Amino acid sequence: MTQTYEPVIGLEIHAELLTNSKMFCSCSADYGSAPEPNTLICPVCTGLPGALPVVNKKAVELAALVGLALNCSINPHNTFARKNYYYPDLPKGYQISQYELPIASNGYLDIPGDTENPQRVTVRRVHIEEDTAKLTHEKNHALVDFNRAGVPLLEIVSEPDMRNVEAALSYATRIRAILRYLEVNSGDMEKGVLRFEANISVRPSGSSELRTRTEIKNLNSFRALTRASAYEIERQIKVYEAGGEVVQETLGWDEARGVTVSQRGKEDAHDYRYFPEPDLPPLQLEPAWIASIKSLLPELPDAKTRRFMEQYELKRQEAILLTSEKPLADYFEAVVSKSRSSPKTIHSWIAGEFMRYMNDSELALENIDLPAEKFAQLIDMVTDKTVSGNSGKIVLNEMLKNGGVPQEIVKAKNLAQVSDTGFIQEAIEKILSDNPGEVEQYLAGKETIVQWLMGQVARSTKGKADPNVAKELLVKTMEKRRK
Amino acid sequence: MTGQFHTLPIHQIHQLLIDKKISSMELTQAMLRRAYEIDPKISSYVTITDDLALEQARQADDRIASGENITPLTGIPFALKDCISTRGVRTTCSSKILAEYVPQYSATVVNKLADAGAVLMGKTNMDEFGMGSSCENSAFVDTRNPWDLERVPGGSSGGSAAAVSASLCSFSLGEDTGGSVRMPAGFCNVTGIKPTYGRVSRYGLISLVSSFDCIGPMTRDVQDCAIVLEAIAGKDERDSTTFNSPVPQYHQDLNKSVKGMTIGIPKEYFVSGMEAGVESSIQEAIRTYEALGMKVREVSLPNTRYALPVYYLLLMAEASSNLARFDGTRFGLSVSENARDVIDIYLQTRREGFGDEVKRRIMLGAYALSSGYYDAYYLKAQKVRTLLRRDFETALASVDILLAPTSPTTAFKLGEKTNDPLEMYLSDIYVVATNPAGVPALALPCGFSKGMPVGMQLIGRHLDEQTLFQVGHAYQQVTDWHEQLPPI
Numbered sequence: 020m021t022q023t024y025e026p027v028i029g030l031e032i033h034a035e036l037l038t039n040s041k042m043f044c045s046c047s048a049d050y051g052s053a054p055e056p057n058t059l060i061c062p063v064c065t066g067l068p069g070a071l072p073v074v075n076k077k078a079v080e081l082a083a084l085v086g087l088a089l090n091c092s093i094n095p096h097n098t099f100a101r102k103n104y105y106y107p108d109l110p111k112g113y114q115i116s117q118y119e120l121p122i123a124s125n126g127y128l129d130i131p132g133d134t135e136n137p138q139r140v141t142v143r144r145v146h147i148e149e150d151t152a153k154l155t156h157e158k159n160h161a162l163v164d165f166n167r168a169g170v171p172l173l174e175i176v177s178e179p180d181m182r183n184v185e186a187a188l189s190y191a192t193r194i195r196a197i198l199r200y201l202e203v204n205s206g207d208m209e210k211g212v213l214r215f216e217a218n219i220s221v222r223p224s225g226s227s228e229l230r231t232r233t234e235i236k237n238l239n240s241f242r243a244l245t246r247a248s249a250y251e252i253e254r255q256i257k258v259y260e261a262g263g264e265v266v267q268e269t270l271g272w273d274e275a276r277g278v279t280v281s282q283r284g285k286e287d288a289h290d291y292r293y294f295p296e297p298d299l300p301p302l303q304l305e306p307a308w309i310a311s312i313k314s315l316l317p318e319l320p321d322a323k324t325r326r327f328m329e330q331y332e333l334k335r336q337e338a339i340l341l342t343s344e345k346p347l348a349d350y351f352e353a354v355v356s357k358s359r360s361s362p363k364t365i366h367s368w369i370a371g372e373f374m375r376y377m378n379d380s381e382l383a384l385e386n387i388d389l390p391a392e393k394f395a396q397l398i399d400m401v402t403d404k405t406v407s408g409n410s411g412k413i414v415l416n417e418m419l420k421n422g423g424v425p426q427e428i429v430k431a432k433n434l435a436q437v438s439d440t441g442f443i444q445e446a447i448e449k450i451l452s453d454n455p456g457e458v459e460q461y462l463a464g465k466e467t468i469v470q471w472l473m474g475q476v477a478r479s480t481k482g483k484a485d486p487n488v489a490k491e492l493l494v495k496t497m498e499k500r501r502k
Numbered sequence: 503m504t505g506q507f508h509t510l511p512i513h514q515i516h517q518l519l520i521d522k523k524i525s526s527m528e529l530t531q532a533m534l535r536r537a538y539e540i541d542p543k544i545s546s547y548v549t550i551t552d553d554l555a556l557e558q559a560r561q562a563d564d565r566i567a568s569g570e571n572i573t574p575l576t577g578i579p580f581a582l583k584d585c586i587s588t589r590g591v592r593t594t595c596s597s598k599i600l601a602e603y604v605p606q607y608s609a610t611v612v613n614k615l616a617d618a619g620a621v622l623m624g625k626t627n628m629d630e631f632g633m634g635s636s637c638e639n640s641a642f643v644d645t646r647n648p649w650d651l652e653r654v655p656g657g658s659s660g661g662s663a664a665a666v667s668a669s670l671c672s673f674s675l676g677e678d679t680g681g682s683v684r685m686p687a688g689f690c691n692v693t694g695i696k697p698t699y700g701r702v703s704r705y706g707l708i709s710l711v712s713s714f715d716c717i718g719p720m721t722r723d724v725q726d727c728a729i730v731l732e733a734i735a736g737k738d739e740r741d742s743t744t745f746n747s748p749v750p751q752y753h754q755d756l757n758k759s760v761k762g763m764t765i766g767i768p769k770e771y772f773v774s775g776m777e778a779g780v781e782s783s784i785q786e787a788i789r790t791y792e793a794l795g796m797k798v799r800e801v802s803l804p805n806t807r808y809a810l811p812v813y814y815l816l817l818m819a820e821a822s823s824n825l826a827r828f829d830g831t832r833f834g835l836s837v838s839e840n841a842r843d844v845i846d847i848y849l850q851t852r853r854e855g856f857g858d859e860v861k862r863r864i865m866l867g868a869y870a871l872s873s874g875y876y877d878a879y880y881l882k883a884q885k886v887r888t889l890l891r892r893d894f895e896t897a898l899a900s901v902d903i904l905l906a907p908t909s910p911t912t913a914f915k916l917g918e919k920t921n922d923p924l925e926m927y928l929s930d931i932y933v934v935a936t937n938p939a940g941v942p943a944l945a946l947p948c949g950f951s952k953g954m955p956v957g958m959q960l961i962g963r964h965l966d967e968q969t970l971f972q973v974g975h976a977y978q979q980v981t982d983w984h985e986q987l988p989p990i
Contacts, residue, residue: 062605062607065832067833068708069609069707069709070705073739101823103871105829107844111826111827112826112827112829163831290873292868292873294819294823294876297711298742298743299743
């Protein structure tokens with residue numbers, strides 16, 4: 020039997036913080052809305068001689084909030100440090116970061132595991148730093164846009180606790196959800212506000228050794244994270260299988276070719292010469308201040324999931340889906356509060372037809388204009404059997420596309436369901452006389468034919484027949500012929 | 503009015519200005535004429551800002567005429583060490599790498615002095631980026647000591663000291679990282695203060711050592727020094743290392759009696775290597791203070807012998823990082839001919855732009871910070887720094903003030919120490935320890951040795967500039983060393 024391998028994955032997540040101004044100056048941090056390059060800049064964020072940094076208080080608050088959400092301890096005394104290296108996107112020749120004493124450390128995050136049991140990932144540290152400028156490489160030169168330089172950035176570092184790509188993806192997804200819950204980051208990966216770096220090694224299954232790891236930088240989407248990690252795991256396994264050794268190195272991800280690429284040479288054995296930033300006194304965070312930040316914490320995905328399972332009697336996976344995004348969870352609860360139907364039913368509607376529409380139309384929840392009250396009315400009409408499930412879907416799609424009131428759409432489209440036995444009996448008689456062969460089969464014992472016949476009933480009544488009533492009548496009518 | 507008003511202290515010129523006996527325009531024009539006539543011999547200025555000076559003088563005269571918003575500095579001509587950023591006026595740090603650099607913004611101190619109505623005469627020469635003790639490390643020119651043109655003015659604020667000494671401005675601002683105000687003040691017979699670290703904003707000061715750098719006034723006497731510090735000190739929202747505590751009105755309590763106060767004499771500063779004439783001047787100053795009713799006691803600063811290595815180690819480490827931004831990509835010199843890539847631009851620009859002493863310190867500093875050496879060098883130096891700070895705290899707990907020379911010798915000759923960096927470093931032996939400790943120190947003239955000025959320094963408690971000024975002023979009330987002018 021051949022050797023099997025176990026991946027060991029750790030993630031570093033860089034998240035820009037949604038502050039008005041930059042980390043160390045008063046320039047706007049909203050570089051995405053800048054009309055032109057190099058318009059949101061000043062002596063501080065372009066590193067002019069003599070300019071000094073001043074800490075953005077809001078960024079410290081948001082960083083502490085994230086630390087607390089990830090169950091970290093907030094270090095009451097934390098310091099900034101200089102990370103020294105030369106690159107044209109780094110105006111001062113050093114990045115102001117945190118090194119020995121980050122704002123938060125020793126936390127954890129429980130991620131949905133393969134089973135019903137969550138898996139715990141240790142969060143080693145959360146620290147504050149500044150983003151770099153944006154480089155645009157052209158033929159034989161590069162252009163530098165400093166609008167992004169100095170935007171507050173959070174680095175969230177996990178221990179290498181993940182054992183497969185799915186766990187890494189789950190962790191990354193959950194971090195993104197939490198950042199969005201806290202409203203500290205838009206989660207808009209296409210704009211680069213959230214970036215991943217994966218540390219990967221593999222070892223023989225069952226072993227507990229930590230082998231040489233590689234680092235894949237600048238993964239800008241979940242897809243890139245998943246594909247690059249999977250590729251790198253396979254690559255390392257192949258290296259070991261061939262009797263080779265994995266080299267510790269920094270890798271890039273070539274999205275087009277689907278391979279990791281060595282960045283050696285460029286990053287050649289960096290010595291960042293960290294030392295405490297002398298231009299900034301240490302941050303002293305009072306216990307009362309930390310407590311006040313803690314009081315701002317909203318209910319987070321984990322707690323919400325547990326509450327949804329309990330309060331709405333949902334299954335774990337159902338609750339996880341609904342709590343993946345705060346607006347979605349809020350919407351679910353709004354519909355529940357306005358509806359007489361069971362939360363389970365409401366979950367089915369949201370997870371089913373509603374989310375299908377969102378996916379197909381590629382619309383975010385905030386861009387969908389369907390008041391919870393109207394959605395609740397529609398679901399209740401189906402529950403009350405005023406319309407059939409299928410008709411309900413038609414009405415829902417109509418409301419999502421063009422708005423309107425469910426009752427009026429039902430009327431206009433003539434979708435009201437009937438349980439008038441006379442009307443349904445009439446339709447059944449006709450179908451049975453049109454399909455004598457099927458009746459024969461039924462009487463011969465092929466009961467599955469009922470489903471097919473029910474389809475004919477639905478078609479001939481245009482979905483308005485209450486399926487329960489129709490089925491009862493259908494069976495009763497055929498049974499009569501048995502005698 | 504004509505005559506010698508350019509040699510007068512600020513507080514006397516101020517009286518003449520508000521009495522309308524002279525105008526700021528007359529004063530500024532006379533000062534500019536004098537600068538053009540005399541400065542070629544001394545080379546204290548790197549840039550003379552005539553147009554700006556005349557415009558500011560005109561505005562100052564308007565202000566005085568209107569009688570509104572007149573400050574003790576309104577209409578007073580001053581010079582700035584060339585490491586302090588001035589919007590629209592080139593700021594070079596006496597380095598080739600910034601030879602053509604014109605800042606887009608002004609330092610906080612520059613804005614404060616402009617608001618006070620002071621008149622900027624120009625920017626003064628210095629050792630490149632403040633690295634040096636003689637002004638011979640300027641990439642442009644050697645400044646000369648107005649008392650003897652064969653001798654150095656000291657450094658690194660040599661230009662600022664020489665300009666005040668030769669009456670080419672009424673006051674100047676220097677910057678003291680490890681004696682750079684006090685040592686040249688002593689060499690040139692000028693009064694100067696290194697304030698408490700964090701008392702004066704560093705915003706716009708081109709950093710040498712972020713945790714040591716202090717901008718300080720260089721003046722004709724202690725009273726002027728108090729006036730200027732009062733104008734430039736205070737909390738700055740743009741500099742997180744400045745103090746919140748309010749700035750006292752230093753000049754108001756200058757005449758308080760010093761009787762009964764105690765002077766401490768650090769015994770470690772009087773061991774060996776001190777020029778006889780320097781030592782006798784210091785002893786004479788101590789006797790003067792005794793005559794004023796002060797008590798004198800020997801104190802100990804036991805870690806003094808570590809001051810120089812700690813100072814230079816931390817200096818080099820921080821400077822190696824502070825100077826990283828001079829990379830030829832955004833401002834200043836950029837040497838990109840035949841560059842294959844951006845690394846080539848960095849290398850070429852820095853190779854051509856920095857002088858030898860700067861390169862030496864960047865390399866040593868980068869080494870001290872590199873992994874594997876950090877603990878042994880940088881971290882250990884930071885720990886000893888704490889010991890140095892405690893030395894001063896302990897000594898100043900039992901006395902009101904410490905008294906020491908500003909250097910072991912008077913001004914040395916040009917070229918005398920340029921081939922031996924270590925010898926040059928030793929000339930700062932008495933002034934470096936205060937900067938890692940952060941405490942304030944006032945330098946003032948206290949005599950002559952073989953015709954050259956001798957300086958002493960008074961070292962005080964954290965944020966207690968007031969006592970320094972009071973004790974310094976008392977001395978200048980009974981001596982006239984500070985009134986002696988160079989033969990130029």
